[in-house]
Amino acid sequence: MGAAKQIRVKVNDVDHDAVIDPRTSLADFLRGELGLTGTHVGCEHGVCGVCNVLVDGRSVRSCLMLAVQADGRDVRTVEGLADGEKLHPIQEAFMEEYGLQCGFCTPGFMMSICELLERNPDPSDEEIMEVIGGSICRCTGYDSILRSVRTAAAKLGGARA
Template structure:
């Protein structure tokens, strides 16, 4: 077996030093070593997108990357989305628009949407579909996710909007 390597990664603002096997995937490192289990693994071959995290702000498949490749970088996972204990507007939008059912794919979608909206705050329908084309959701049929992204964009731009869910 290859010698273990020491890596240093900053995840959600906290820097971690760890000794890892070179063959450890980034997903297994995040989930196993750092106990950041919000990042889910759906296919382990880069198709489903459930394991998507942000590396220096860009979305990557953590199942297709090795932890050693992330050495010296800064990562964001779903655990890093809340601000002061409050849901991020994207998370809130997914709740309000029922943009999830089983929720297993959701962290990957949230990461992808965060990247999209940081680059394109008011995306067109086509841009949204393009951005989400690499994420598979088996539950929702995507329509509520599309509505969630629209609502998230509006929330991030400060519009005083609520979703279509009802309150008494």
């Protein structure tokens, strides 16, 4: 381990102080240090998107970002979507539209979709495809994920259903 580094990161509205190996990825920090295992790890080189989280509102591949780069920043993971027992509209939409099968890719999709819908509440199908095409799903064929995003947008107040 290189010289340990102290960081403070806000994750899902809770501040966390930690002393970590500076080579620790954000994904490993979230999973290993904070126990937030909803963020998955697949390819570990920025291709599959299962590790997507939001940092200061922008979707990032947490396998490619070092935890020290998140020092002082605001991170949101899939665990932060639900409000207690109440699912987030994106989660409800994935359930209703069968936007998942094995579910391994789902947290990463949900976080990039969260960024999209916060930036653009009424995206076109092309805009949705551009975002969901950035992650790999081996199960669904993407149609149900596209429907899930449309439904989530409608639930959140966007116009298209």
